[in-house]
Amino acid sequence: MTDNENSLERAILGEVPLFSAADVAEESGISLDETRRLWRALGFPEHGNERAFTSADVGAVATVVDAIDAGLFDLDLAVNLTRGVGQTMARLADWEVGALVHRVEELEAGDQATGTRVGSALRMIEDLSEPFESLLIYAWRRHLAAAVVRMQAMSASEEDLHTTRVSVGFADIVSFTALSNEISREKVGDLVELFESRCADVIATQRGRVIKSLGDSVLFVNDDPIAAYDTAEGIINVIGRDSRMPDVRVGLASGSVIMRLGDVFGPPVNMAARLTAVARRNRIIIDAATAALLPVDQFETRRLPARPVRGFGLVEPVAVRRH
Structure with a gap:
């Protein structure tokens, strides 16, 4: 030294x-x-x-x-x-x-x-x-x-304090690897910082929590599925609809997760991440469990053709938008 x-x-x-x-x-x-x-x-x-x-x-x-x-x-x-x-x-x-x-x-x-x-x-x-x-x-x-x-x-509704039902969101920058090969390291750092900070602001506004940031993606949870949708939509608005930023995809899945050491584990976490590969640019894709929780008078959902999803077999993703 x-x-x-x-x-x-x-x-x-x-x-x-x-x-x-x-x-x-x-x-x-x-x-x-x-x-x-x-x-x-x-x-x-x-x-x-x-x-x-x-x-x-x-x-x-x-x-x-x-x-x-x-x-x-x-x-x-x-x-x-x-x-x-x-x-x-x-x-x-x-x-x-x-x-x-x-x-x-x-x-x-x-x-x-x-x-x-x-x-x-x-x-x-x-x-x-x-x-x-x-x-x-x-x-x-x-x-x-x-x-x-x-x-x-x-504790008011669950016997196991480590397990709870939430909506899990996974926001992912489209083609980040290719993008990072085209711009300087400094600009990649600035991009990641701006992506994370904007996502964090939206998540906090909707009373959600950032679980982890992985550079080109952010994992978050919301107790309420409507707030989760609003979070996903907000992320698309501040990232994907900004011409200076790359496109983004968001997957949402709902169900029981285990919360340990500041992280979350369970099928909804994996499903949310897998759904981003299905989503179109600047679109939200959800699973059937989340679709069932969204009020039909506020949201229109449409089942997409079944496709293989790693770890889940054949899955019918659901496209969603507000009326």
Whole structure:
């Protein structure tokens, strides 16, 4: 690691690494294997006997151990929670750095230049750390409250709190691979960012949730099938009907899904994804289950010829539009 990289890392961590994994285990009161398991779950490689850990790392492991000792959860659940935090924070960190790197370039090109990009980055870290950490806690509490409300609603009608009935949507950019070979990497990045942000805005407006973004596609869920249709239509309006954006296809499927670790699993998820291959450009295709849930006085549905769908055999997709 270069001196510049060391200075950035230490500025972010706020201290110098002093402990090995064995030291962390001894200080925290758990075995070395358990310590390494938690570290891997957070998303980092092992460091052998290297002194790569700080007192904050020791404190974090000790906090988990205290919670286990208090009976709040066992080690397996602690590892699952740690993995969720690690994956979420890894993506957030990459997103943050990618967004701020342009600001660092602007600072170095302007009156506030420090002479090096590292200098500007260090200054941004110093100025941004405290307010951004406060924002993280605020956003976590907001999303935790929303998740608890959803869980309460599920418990009123479902015996299994991990299973619920939803409408699943899958929005997919048409011919993305060919498109990405025709434009620069920077423009591909800008396109993906704009696609994801526009989709996320529409999904939030219709009270849905983004489950995952895969670059050229977005998976979302809505509790209400009408809202799911409105979400799909909204995505087509802001993506496919914008002449500066590529065409898009959306598939909708409804039914029971399993919700685990921030993801959803089940036949409706797979069906929604498969239906995008059937949909015409800037059109919505739904399955029979979703069609049965849409009010006939508001929607016109038309069964399409049966065709083989991978994993489902012969399926009759349904075209849909509002009256």
